[in-house]
Amino acid sequence: MTPQITLSGARSSHTAFRPSRIVSWTLLFLGGLVMVTPILFMLSTSLKDASQVYDLKLIPASPSLDNYWTVLSDGRFLRWFLNSLVVAVAVTVSNVFFDSLVGYTLAKFRFRGRYVVFIAILSTLMIPTEMLVIPWYLMASTFGWIDSYWGIMFPGMMTAFGTFLMKQFFETVPDEFLEAARIDGLNEFTIWWRVAMPLVTPALSALAIFTFLGNWTAFFWPLIVTNSRELYTLPIGLSSFAVEQAIQWEMIMTGASLATIPTLLVFLLLQRYIVRGVMLAGLKG
Amino acid sequence: MIAARAKSTRLWDGLSLSHKRVLWAWTFLAIPILFYSVIRFWPTLQAIALSFTNWSLMRPASFVGLENYTRLVQDPLFWQVFRNTFLYLIIGTPISLLLSFAIAYYLDRVQFMHGLIRAIYFLPFLTTAAAMAWVWRWFYQPVPIGVINGFLTWVGLPQQPFLRSTVQALPAVLAPAVWAGLGFQIIIFIAGLRAIPTSYYEAARIDGVSEFTILRRITLPLLKPTIVFLVVFSSISFLRIFDQVYNINFNDPGGPLNTTKPLVMMIYQTAFKSFDMGYAAAQTVVLFAILLVVSLIQLRVLKDR
Numbered sequence: 001m002t003p004q005i006t007l008s009g010a011r012s013s014h015t016a017f018r019p020s021r022i023v024s025w026t027l028l029f030l031g032g033l034v035m036v037t038p039i040l041f042m043l044s045t046s047l048k049d050a051s052q053v054y055d056l057k058l059i060p061a062s063p064s065l066d067n068y069w070t071v072l073s074d075g076r077f078l079r080w081f082l083n084s085l086v087v088a089v090a091v092t093v094s095n096v097f098f099d100s101l102v103g104y105t106l107a108k109f110r111f112r113g114r115y116v117v118f119i120a121i122l123s124t125l126m127i128p129t130e131m132l133v134i135p136w137y138l139m140a141s142t143f144g145w146i147d148s149y150w151g152i153m154f155p156g157m158m159t160a161f162g163t164f165l166m167k168q169f170f171e172t173v174p175d176e177f178l179e180a181a182r183i184d185g186l187n188e189f190t191i192w193w194r195v196a197m198p199l200v201t202p203a204l205s206a207l208a209i210f211t212f213l214g215n216w217t218a219f220f221w222p223l224i225v226t227n228s229r230e231l232y233t234l235p236i237g238l239s240s241f242a243v244e245q246a247i248q249w250e251m252i253m254t255g256a257s258l259a260t261i262p263t264l265l266v267f268l269l270l271q272r273y274i275v276r277g278v279m280l281a282g283l284k285g
Numbered sequence: 286m287i288a289a290r291a292k293s294t295r296l297w298d299g300l301s302l303s304h305k306r307v308l309w310a311w312t313f314l315a316i317p318i319l320f321y322s323v324i325r326f327w328p329t330l331q332a333i334a335l336s337f338t339n340w341s342l343m344r345p346a347s348f349v350g351l352e353n354y355t356r357l358v359q360d361p362l363f364w365q366v367f368r369n370t371f372l373y374l375i376i377g378t379p380i381s382l383l384l385s386f387a388i389a390y391y392l393d394r395v396q397f398m399h400g401l402i403r404a405i406y407f408l409p410f411l412t413t414a415a416a417m418a419w420v421w422r423w424f425y426q427p428v429p430i431g432v433i434n435g436f437l438t439w440v441g442l443p444q445q446p447f448l449r450s451t452v453q454a455l456p457a458v459l460a461p462a463v464w465a466g467l468g469f470q471i472i473i474f475i476a477g478l479r480a481i482p483t484s485y486y487e488a489a490r491i492d493g494v495s496e497f498t499i500l501r502r503i504t505l506p507l508l509k510p511t512i513v514f515l516v517v518f519s520s521i522s523f524l525r526i527f528d529q530v531y532n533i534n535f536n537d538p539g540g541p542l543n544t545t546k547p548l549v550m551m552i553y554q555t556a557f558k559s560f561d562m563g564y565a566a567a568q569t570v571v572l573f574a575i576l577l578v579v580s581l582i583q584l585r586v587l588k589d590r
Contacts, residue, residue, distance in 0.1 A: 024391045029398075031388065032405035035464070039408060041432060042420045054429045102317045109310040117314060124325040128525060128576055130549050131569040134335060134556055135328030158320050188309040217413040219528040220549070224557055235415035235528075242419050243535050249423050249430065256416035263411045271404055278469065279476035282514070 039260070045253040053250050067254040071241075077258055079230060080237030087152050087222075087233060088215040094157045095211045096204055102158070103166025104192050108178065118167075125160045133224055140225055151225045152233065156215060162207050165281055169203035170196060206277030209270075216263060234259050335566035342560040353567035362543060362551065363568075370524055370548045372455055373462075374579070377523040381463045381470060382515060388467070389474030390500075403475070407468035414465060418532035421461040422448065425533075448534060451544045458545045462529050466522065470515055477511030478504070513587045517580050524576055525549055548572050 040058060047063035048055075055061070071077055106118050136155055137146075145151035173196055181191045197204070222233045232240065238255050245251045267274055300308070336353055340346030357363050392403060409417070424432045425447035434444045447457045481504065489499050505512075527549040531538050538554075539546025548568065556565035 021395070025395050025397060028388065028391055028395060028402055032402050035406055035409060035467070038417060038420045038424065038461075038464070039412065041424070042417075045423075056432055056435045098317055098320075101313050105310050105313040109306060109313075111307040111310050114310075117318065120326075121317075121321055124321060126573075126577060126580075127325065127329050128521075128569075128573055130525065130552055131332045131573045132325070132328040134562055134566050134569065135331040136324075137556075138331075139328070155324060157324075158317055163317075188306065188313075192313075213411065217415070219413075219415050219531070220553075223531075224553075235413050238413070238419075239415050239532055239535070242532075247430075252419050252423070256413075256419050259413045259416040260411075263413070264408065267404075267408070267411050271400075275403065275407065275472060278472045282473035282476055282511075 039264075042253050042256050042260070045250055046257040048250050050248065050250055067250055068258070071251060071254045071258065076229065076237065076241070077234075077255070080232050080234045081258070081262075083149070083152075083231060083237075084216055084234040086149055088212050090149070091153050091156045091215045092208050092211040094153075095159060095162050096208055098158045099162030099207060100166040100170075100197065100200070100204065101192065102163045103168075104170045104196055106163075107167045107170035108173070108175070108196070121160050121163055123160075125164075129155070129220065133221060136221070137224055146225060147227050147231045149231075152222050152231075155221060156211075156218075159211070162211065165207055166200070166203060169200045173199050202276065202280060205273050206280045209274055209277045210281060213263065332566050332569055335563055336570045338563045338566075340563045340566075342562065346563065349563070353564050354571075356564065357567055357571065362546075365543050366539075366546050366548050366551045369455060369544065369546055370526075370575075373459055373523045373526050373547060374520055376456065377459050377463055377526075378516065378520050381466055381519055382512075384463070385467050385470035385515075386474055389471045389478060390504075392471065393475050393478045403471070406471050409465045410468035412465060414461070414528035415532050417461055417465060418529045421457075421529075422533045425457055449541060451541050454534075454541060454545045458530050458533055459523075459526075461533070462523065462526055466519060470519065473511060473515055474508075477508050481507045509587070513584065516587060517583050520579055520583060521576055524572075524579065527553070548575070 044058050044060055045053060046067055047065070048060045049062075049064065049066065052061055102121070106114060132155065140146050140151045140154075145154065177195055177199070178191055181195045186194070217235060218233070219235045219239075222236050223239075226232050226236060229237070229240070238259050241255050242252045245255075297305070335346070337348055337350060338346040339349045339352070388406060392399065392406070395402070423430065426434070427444055427446075428434045428438050431447075433447070437444060446453060448454050485503050485507070486499060489503060494502075524547075526547050530545055530547055530550055531553075534540055534545065539550050549572070552565050552568045552572065555561050555568060
C-alpha cells in the first residue's frame with residue numbers, strides 16, 4: 001500500500017513503467033477485498049447479538065461467541081459435522097487407494113484389454129451425476145441404503161477424474177525403479193504400495209484435497225439420500241437450520257461460519273500444498 | 286485343502302512372469318471394474334430406459350415410448366428452464382473467464398504480497414455453496430437488513446429488489462457462483478502462464494514488441510490448452526448449477542416465477558417432490574445431451590482456431 005512497493009521479485013524482470021505496476025497492484029488488492037467481503041461479513045455477524053445485526057459495521061461493537069454456544073448447544077451441528085467428516089474422509093481414503101491402483105495398473109502394466117478399460121473409465125467423465133441419481137436412489141432404496149453413511153458415500157468411492165490424474169503421474173515413474181524391486185522379489189502389490197506410491201505423493205495430496213473438498217461441500221446427492229436429521233451432512237443440515245431460523249441472520253451466519261471455518265483453517269495450514277495441488281490437477285487433468 | 290493350496294501354488298509357479306503380471310493387473314482391476322459397471326454404466330442405461338416409462342413411486346413402470354419427451358417439449362416450464370440454464374452459461378462463463386484471466390495475468394507479474402493476494406482470491410473456492418448462498422441472500426435483502434442495499438442507500442442510490450425481481454434475480458443468483466469459482470480459474474490460469482517459457486517473452490522484448498502484441502501473439506496462443514480446459518469445465522459447472530439456486534431462495538426455489546430455475550432443479554423437483562421418475566429420467570437424458578453437445582461444439586470451435 002505504501003508508494004515504495006518493492007517489485008524486484010516480479011516474475012518477468014523487464015523494466016516496466018512503475019506507476020502502472022502500482023496501479024495494477026492496488027486494483028488487485030481492492031478486488032481481493034471485494035472477494036473476501038462476504039466471508040468477513042459472515043464471520044463478523046456471527047459475533048454480533050440480534051440487536052446489532054442491522055448495524056452493518058464490519059467490526060462488531062461487542063463481539064461475543066454466544067451465538068456459537070447457542071447453535072452448538074443442542075448437538076445437531078456437531079452430529080452433522082461428524083457425518084460430513086466420516087463421509088468425506090472415507091470417500092477420500094477410498095479414492096486415494098483405488099484411483100491410484102487403477103491409474104498405476106493402466107500406466108505400468110501391458111495386457112490385452114488395457115486400452116478398453118481405460119477408455120471405458122474415462123468415458124464415465126461425460127455422464128453427469130444428475131443422470132445417475134434416479135437409478136442410485138432406486139438402488140439405495142432397494143438395498144436399504146437410504147439414510148446411511150454408505151448411502152451417501154457409495155456413488156463417489158472411485159472417480160474417473162482421479163484415475164486419470166493418477167495414471168498421468170504414474171507414467172512419469174521410471175520403469176527401472178519397478179524392475180529393480182521385481183528383481184528383489186517383491187510382489188506386484190508391494191511394488192505399487194511401497195515403491196510407486198511414495199514417488200507420486202504430490203499427486204496423491206492433490207487428489208486427496210480435491211476429493212475431500214468435493215465431498216465436504218457436496219449438496220445434491222446427500223440432499224436426496226438423507227431423510228432424517230441425524231444423517232444430514234453439514235451443508236444439508238445448515239440448509240435446514242437456516243430455513244428454520246428464517247430471519248435470525250446472526251444465527252444463520254453462525255451456522256454458515258461453522259460450515260466454512262474448518263476448510264478455511266485447513267487451507268491456512270496447507271496453503272502451499274493446496275495451491276500446488278490445484279495447479280498440478282489443472283495442468284495434468 | 287492343503288492339497289488344493291499346493292496345487293494352486295504349483296499352478297502359480299508354472300506361470301511365466303508376463304502371465305503373472307497379467308493376472309496381477311486383472312486382480313487390481315477386478316473391484317474397480319465391478320464398481321464402474323454397477324455404479325456408472327448400469328445406472329446410465331437404466332436412466333435411459335426409465336425415460337421411456339411412466340414409472341413413479343405411486344405406480345409401477347410401463348413402457349410409454351417417447352411420451353415423456355413429447356411432454357417435455359410441450360411443457361412451457363421446460364422452455365423457461367432451458368432459457369435460464371443457457372443464461373447461466375452465456376453470462377457466467379465469459380464473465381468468470383475474463384475476470385479470472387485478467388486477475389491471473391496481473392497477479393502473475395506482481396510479486397509484492399503475491400502469496401497473500403493469491404490466497405485471498407482463492408478463499409471463496411473453499412467455501413460451501415450452501416453456506417455462502419445464505420450469506421448472499423442476506424446481502425441482497427432490502428434496507429435495513431441487506432448489506433448491498435445498505436451501501437447503495439449510503440451512497441445515495443436507489444434500493445434494488447435483487448432476488449424479488451424477475452429480471453435481477455438470475456444475475457443475483459449467478460454472482461455467488463462466479464465468485465466461488467473464480468479462485469480455481471485464477472490458479473489454473475497462473476499455472477498455465479507459468480508453463481510458458483520466459484525465453485519467448487525475452488526474445489519478443491529484445492525485438493521491441495509491445496506488451497499488448499506479446500499478449501495477443503504469444504501468451505494467448507500458448508495458453509490455448511488451459512483456455513479450452515477452463516471454458517469446457519466452467520461451462521459444465523454453470524449448466525449444472527443447483528446448490529446456490531436451491532439455498533438462496535429456499536421458500537420458492539427457482540423463483541420468482543421460475544426465472545432462476547435451472548434444469549437440474551427441475552429434475553430434482555420432478556423426481557423427488559412430484560416422484561414422477563420417468564419424466565425426470567427423460568429430463569436427465571436431455572441434460573446429458575445438452576452437456577455433450579455444448580462440450581463438443583466448444584472443443585470443435587476452440588481447437589480449430
